[in-house]
Amino acid sequence: MKDKKIIAIYGKGGIGKSSTASNIAAACADEGYKVMIIGCDPKSDSSINLLGGQRIPTILGLLRESVDIQEEDIVFEGYNGVKCVEVGGPEPGIGCAGRGIIVAIQKLKSLSKAHLEMDLIIYDVPGDIVCGGFVAPIKKGFVNEAYVLTSGEYMPLYAANNICRGLKKINTPLSGVICNSRDVSREREIVEKFAEELGSELIAFIPKEQIVQDCEREGFSVIEKEPESDIADVYRELARKIMSQKKASNPDPMDDEQLRSLTR
Amino acid sequence: MKTDKISIIHPRPSSIVAALYTLRDLDVDVAILHGPAGCSFKHARLLEEDGVHVLTTALDENGFVFGGHDELVSLIKKAADMFNPDSMAVVGTCASMIIGEELHDAVEEAGLNIPVIEVEVHAGYRDNTKGVLMALESAADAGLISDTEYQRQSIILKKATEIEKKHGAASKSYLAPSRGDVKYSVAKRVMDLLKEDKKGIIIMNAKKETGYMFADVILAVNEIAEEMKVRSNIVNMANIDQTLGLPRVRTHARNIMSDFKEFGIEIHEIIGGMDEYAIAGEYVRKAIQEKYSDYDFAIIAGVPHAIPADVISGMEIISVTNGPRQVLPLKEMGHEHVVVEIDLHPRTLGVSSIVESEFGATLREIKKELHSQKNEEFAA
Numbered sequence: 183m184k185d186k187k188i189i190a191i192y193g194k195g196g197i198g199k200s201s202t203a204s205n206i207a208a209a210c211a212d213e214g215y216k217v218m219i220i221g222c223d224p225k226s227d228s229s230i231n232l233l234g235g236q237r238i239p240t241i242l243g244l245l246r247e248s249v250d251i252q253e254e255d256i257v258f259e260g261y262n263g264v265k266c267v268e269v270g271g272p273e274p275g276i277g278c279a280g281r282g283i284i285v286a287i288q289k290l291k292s293l294s295k296a297h298l299e300m301d302l303i304i305y306d307v308p309g310d311i312v313c314g315g316f317v318a319p320i321k322k323g324f325v326n327e328a329y330v331l332t333s334g335e336y337m338p339l340y341a342a343n344n345i346c347r348g349l350k351k352i353n354t355p356l357s358g359v360i361c362n363s364r365d366v367s368r369e370r371e372i373v374e375k376f377a378e379e380l381g382s383e384l385i386a387f388i389p390k391e392q393i394v395q396d397c398e399r400e401g402f403s404v405i406e407k408e409p410e411s412d413i414a415d416v417y418r419e420l421a422r423k424i425m426s427q428k429k430a431s432n433p434d435p436m437d438d439e440q441l442r443s444l445t446r
Numbered sequence: 447m448k449t450d451k452i453s454i455i456h457p458r459p460s461s462i463v464a465a466l467y468t469l470r471d472l473d474v475d476v477a478i479l480h481g482p483a484g485c486s487f488k489h490a491r492l493l494e495e496d497g498v499h500v501l502t503t504a505l506d507e508n509g510f511v512f513g514g515h516d517e518l519v520s521l522i523k524k525a526a527d528m529f530n531p532d533s534m535a536v537v538g539t540c541a542s543m544i545i546g547e548e549l550h551d552a553v554e555e556a557g558l559n560i561p562v563i564e565v566e567v568h569a570g571y572r573d574n575t576k577g578v579l580m581a582l583e584s585a586a587d588a589g590l591i592s593d594t595e596y597q598r599q600s601i602i603l604k605k606a607t608e609i610e611k612k613h614g615a616a617s618k619s620y621l622a623p624s625r626g627d628v629k630y631s632v633a634k635r636v637m638d639l640l641k642e643d644k645k646g647i648i649i650m651n652a653k654k655e656t657g658y659m660f661a662d663v664i665l666a667v668n669e670i671a672e673e674m675k676v677r678s679n680i681v682n683m684a685n686i687d688q689t690l691g692l693p694r695v696r697t698h699a700r701n702i703m704s705d706f707k708e709f710g711i712e713i714h715e716i717i718g719g720m721d722e723y724a725i726a727g728e729y730v731r732k733a734i735q736e737k738y739s740d741y742d743f744a745i746i747a748g749v750p751h752a753i754p755a756d757v758i759s760g761m762e763i764i765s766v767t768n769g770p771r772q773v774l775p776l777k778e779m780g781h782e783h784v785v786v787e788i789d790l791h792p793r794t795l796g797v798s799s800i801v802e803s804e805f806g807a808t809l810r811e812i813k814k815e816l817h818s819q820k821n822e823e824f825a826a
Contacts, residue, residue, distance in 0.1 A: 246512055277513035278545040285507055 188303045188324055189357070189424065192349075193331030194341035195309030198362040201394060201403075202331055202417075203306045204231040208405035209414075209421035211262035215301040218257075219264060220290070222319065224271025224279045228306035232260030235401020240270020241286040253293050261406050265296050279308075280315020287318055302425065310341065311348040320354050327357040327430055329385075332376070334361065334369030336445045339376055343441055346380055346433035355430035358385035360420065365390045375444055380433040386420035389413065455620050456771065460569040461577030463489045465537055468581035470498045471654070471692045471721075472590055474563065475531030480518050480547060481505050481539025495796035496655075499529050505541055513545060515552055522556035533590065535563040535581070543568040561588040573610075575603045591692070599721070606724035606752075613751035613779055615771045623770035626786035629808040632764060635783060636667065636745065637812055639762070640676050644742035647734070647761070650684040651717065651726045652748030654695055656768060657686065658794040659787060659801045661702045663747040663766050666806035668711050670813045681738060683715040685726045685748075690719025697798075705800045723749040731757040746781075747805075755779050766805050 191199050200221070207217045221228025226240045238258045244251050260266045269286040271279040290297070297303060305319045319325050328349055332342040342359070349356055359377035361384060363369055370387050377384040397407040404414045436444070462479070463486050469477050476499045479485055483504040490500040503509070503517045518536070525534065536549045549564040556562075563584045567577045579600060586596040610616040639646060648667050652660040664682050671677045684706075686699040699720050706713060717729035730753055734741070743762040746753055750765035751772060763781040767773070768790035776784045785805050793801055 242511060246508055248508070272512045276515070276546075277509075277511050279511075281507075281545070282511040285511060 186300060186303070187327060187425065188305070189327040189329060190305040190307050190319055190325045191329050191331055191360075192307055192311070192342075192345045193309065193362075194338040197309070197331050197333060197338050197341075198388075199309075199331050200228045200306055201231070201398060202360065202362060202388065202420075203228060203304050204403045205405050205414075205417035206421045206424060207232060207264045207302070207304055208261050208403040209418045210302050210425060211264045212405065212418075213421065213425070215425065216299055217264045218297055218300045218303045219260075219266055219306060220303065220319075221266075221268045221306045222283050222286075222316070223269075223306065223308045224274070224282070226268040226270045229258075229260055229264075229266035229268060231398055231401060231403045232264050232266055232406075233258065233401070238266060238268055240268040241289055242270035242272070242282050245285065245289065251289065251293060253296065256290065257294055257296050261403065265300070267294075278315070280313040280318075283315040284318045284322075287322060287324070291322075291324075311345060317348065317352055320349075320352055325354070327424075327427065328354050329358050329360055329424070330356060330382075330433075331360045331362055332373060333364040334366045334372040334445070335364055336442075338364075339372070339441060339445060340438075342376070343380075343435050346435040350432055350435060353432065356380060356382045356433040357427050357430040358382055358423070360385060361387045363388060363390045372445060376436075376441075379436050379440070379444070381431050382433060383429075385423045385427070386416065388416055388420070453619060454616055456615070456623075458615055459574040460486065461567050461571045461574045461580075462486050462537060462539055462569050464574045464577030465565045465567045465581040466490065466493055466498075466500065466577075468578045469535045469537070469563065469565070469585075470496055471694045472533075472563070472581070472585050473692075473694055474533050474535045475499060476501065476525045476529050476533075477535045477537055478503065478518070478521055478525060479537050479539055480514065480542045480549060480552075482541055485539045485541070492792055492795050497796070499525070499531070501525055503542075505539075510541055510545060513547060514542065515547065518547070518549070518552040519555045522552060522558065522562070526556075526558050526560070531560060533561045533563070533588075534558065535565060535584075538566045538568055540568040540570065561590055563588050563590065573607045573616075575607045578603055595692070602722060602724055609724050609749075609752050613775045615769060615775075617775050621771040621774055624773035624786070625770065625788065626767070626773045626784045629785050629805050630812075632783045632785050633805065633808040633812050636764060636809065637670060637674075637816070639743050640671055640674050640679065643676065643679065645679045645738075645740070646681075647738055647741050647744045647758075648680055648682050649717070649730060649744060649746045649753065650682075650686075650748055651723050651730075651746060651750070651752055652685065652720065653723045654691075654720050655698055655794045655797075656748060656790060657684075657698055657702050657720055658797050658799070659768075659790050659803045660747040660766065661705065661800045662803040662806040663745065664706070664711060665709055665800060666803070666809040667745060668709075670809050670816075673813050673816060681714040681741075682711060683717050683730060683733065684713050685716070685718045685720055685722055685729075686713065687716050687719040687722075691721040695720045701798050702800060724752050727753045727757060734758070747803075750781065750784075751776055751779060766803070 361373040747766035764783040
């Protein structure tokens with residue numbers, strides 16, 4: 183039996199997790215892997231760029247309507263056969279999104295046979311691990327690798343470091359740091375050093391390219407819309423690294439002062 | 447969780463339930479629990495016996511995730527239609543409070559023209575009296591009680607909390623429940639004391655409606671003393687001041703007092719109102735110092751641990767409690783005999799006259815034996 187990769191991508195909100203996840207998923211599908219992407223953000227937009235800009239019904243949305251849910255109601259096929267699932271969530275400021283993730287993931291596990299056949303499952307998790315629900319994918323024993331996405335700016339690094347504290351607490355190994363560049367000075371150097379301090383490595387440096395925005399505005403990944411672009415190759419390279427990644431270790435988070443001097 | 451305080455690991459009363467009982471005392475007609483259907487079930491059920499319509503929004507897994515605002519609004523309206531209440535309360539639970547439900551928004555939206563008390567309570571407070579205070583505060587806000595009454599209750603509750611920590615169920619990290627001493631032996635001892643011509647103080651220091659059963663101890667001891675012709679050796683004290691407390695609490699005092707009169711029982715000393723069990727010890731102190739310092743024994747029913755040990759030092763103490771976890775603390779306070787009225791509280795809800803206690807029944811049984819012995823002696 184092949185190793186099944188179940189990964190979670192963490193990082194500060196707005197840093198490009200969904201965008202990166204979609205491109206990794208699309209690149210892996212092109213390589214012939216069976217891929218599923220599970221969006222855990224209440225905004226439910228993780229898979230939108232694999233579905234030509236379309237939104238799909240969410241698990242919690244259906245649960246709310248007390249529908250008797252079947253697998254086909256919640257698992258949708260996107261670009262090149264990538265299975266797309268969105269957890270969904272309550273209206274902002276109401277109820278409990280964390281509990282929502284727990285409930286939705288239990289539901290998905292009880293319903294979906296598809297996830298058993300996958301080579302790669304990507305959990306796209308909201309930016310900050312604010313409560314127990316947001317680590318449910320990991321705690322419930324689904325995720326076996328975690329990646330952290332950051333730029334070289336202070337705040338995303340700070341968030342990434344905090345996430346590593348969380349990962350360490352729940353004893354989850356970090357498989358790599360991905361830099362989604364925001365074009366700041368010494369960016370590669372800073373993130374490389376950050377990864378090293380954590381006891382991990384920088385596995386990809388994604389340059390800031392307008393083309394990513396352009397594709398997303400139309401509802402597509404770069405892999406699908408601009409497969410010949412240089413940045414598509416960057417995503418393919420990252421996808422290969424993830425599929426072949428064997429190393430992972432519990433991160434050793436930095437203290438605030440160290441982190442501050444790193445970006446100085 | 448702070449580590450500098452002892453963590454108490456036995457189950458203890460809930461602040462949500464404390465709030466519900468307080469709302470009952472405020473004569474609220476309908477109390478809506480905003481939370482899961484089973485939350486506080488046992489007490490909700492009992493409160494129905496006391497005339498309160500307790501309802502629940504029955505939050506389920508969906509409710510936890512999406513909130514239950516709409517359900518709450520529609521239940522408030524529905525309850526108003528069903529029961530035509532004069533006043534209503536909406537009470538929080540752990541689930542609804544953790545997810546940040548706003549009771550006030552729902553009450554506003556429902557727009558009833560009766561007072562609605564909002565109690566944003568959960569069961570995670572260290573002292574369950576917090577639930578009482580929260581309910582009273584909201585009642586004061588809604589204009590159902592005066593500020594003076596609120597202040598008075600706050601002082602009493604503070605004292606009650608102190609007593610629980612010092613000598614009550616919150617005094618130790620773990621207290622095993624106990625059934626106390628065998629009632630028959632203790633009843634025998636009471637009879638022996640009376641036989642030896644000892645002088646005794648019979649104190650009822652009961653928490654509100656529990657007085658309906660603790661009062662029976664006074665009745666039974668007086669009956670047996672009468673039988674033995676030593677009634678003049680005992681004095682009765684009870685916290686049944688009819689002018690203190692919320693209306694419902696005063697009614698209890700009136701009802702019990704009228705029963706006492708009917709049975710020809712004189713209450714020699716009134717030691718406060720029925721909600722003053724935590725401060726009644728001071729009234730007892732004064733009375734004993736002035737008149738009864740030479741008494742030999744005391745029987746204390748209700749909240750015996752609220753009577754300070756120095757007030758009754760030198761006397762043989764028999765205490766009657768309804769707390770199985772209260773036995774050990776009472777023994778440690780030096781009470782020689784402790785009996786437990788198991789499940790007393792449920793039997794004092796929905797009643798308006800004195801209910802027989804097990805200890806009272808045991809004393810009466812012994813009285814019968816005494817009576818037949820006398821008859822035998824007479825026949826001989």
